[in-house]
Amino acid sequence: MILIGVNRSPYTRRVAITLAAYDVRYEQRDLSGFGNRxxxxxxxxxxxxxxxxLDGGETLVDSAAIVDHLDEVHGGDRPLTPRLGAERRAVLRIAALMMGACDKGLQAAYHRNHVPAEKRHQPWIDDCLAQMTMALASVDSQAADGSRYLLLDRLTQADITAFVAERLARGIGIDTAATMPNLFALARRLLEEAPFKSTEP
Ligand SMILES: N[C@@H](CCC(=O)N[C@@H](CS)C(=O)NCC(=O)O)C(=O)O
Structure with missing residues (x-):
């Protein structure tokens, strides 16, 4: 199995953490969407x-579709996204918020990095960052009780996506330690676990 992408990408890191959490062996090609198009x-x-x-040559794209496949094949009776019901909905809700937060953060970063300075529209960047921040703040309040995991007393895709979104937020200049201390602390705790530590870029 070959993972294509660099772990600096929150979407790639999400897949890398999922593979590691399921103890799946894989090779990785460190390619970036812009640099190695x-x-x-x-x-x-x-x-x-x-x-x-995949080993048979089939190629999966998009982190959500990839982790869905990994759940199906490796998740057994405790997949990182539960299979049914209220537990599944709760995990998917946080994953959607956190992946959406990453989308907004990257839109802001792409605008900053790819649009010439004279054409840059700061209100657009501010709006993207505000959307990202609101989504992260909602998960910050959910993490306020200091539990090791956000939901179900075990690692789920909610934690993995919150981790990668917090990391991206910090990377693009949001001071999560000061403004989202519960989420920051959750991410610090997760980083002590092997799937997170072993996938550090
Ligand atoms: N929804 C996709 C988003 C993937 C994505 O946007 N990847 C970025 C890297 S962080 C990329 O390749 N960007 C290059 C581009 O959009 O042209 C997923 O979850 O996999």
Missing amino acids: DEVRTANPLGRIPALV
Whole structure:
């Protein structure tokens, strides 16, 4: 199995943590969506990371579809996203908020990095960052009781996506330690666990 993408990408890191949590062996090609577009396109016509090439040659794209497949094959009776009901909905809700937060954070960063300074529209950047911040703040309050995990007293995709979103937020200049201390602390605790530690970029 080959994971295509760099762990600096929150979406790729999410898949890498999931693979490690399921103890799946894989190789990784450290390609970036912008820097290695042509190579990435051989796996994903959209030119985005991550992609996961399965042992039989089939290629999965988009982190949500990839982790869904990993749950199906490796999740047994305790998949990282529960299979049914209220537990599944609760985990998917946080995962959607956190992946949406990453989308907004990256839109702001792409605008900052790819648009010439004279064409930059600061209100758009501010709006993206505000959306990201509100989503992260909602998970920060959920983490206020200091539990090791956000839901179900065990590791789920809620924790993994919160971890990668907090990391991205810090990377683009949001002071999560000061403004979202519960989420910051959750991420620090998770980083002590092997799937998180072993996938540090
Ligand atoms: N929804 C996708 C988002 C993937 C994504 O946006 N990846 C970024 C890297 S962080 C990328 O490849 N960007 C290059 C581009 O959009 O052209 C997922 O969850 O996998």
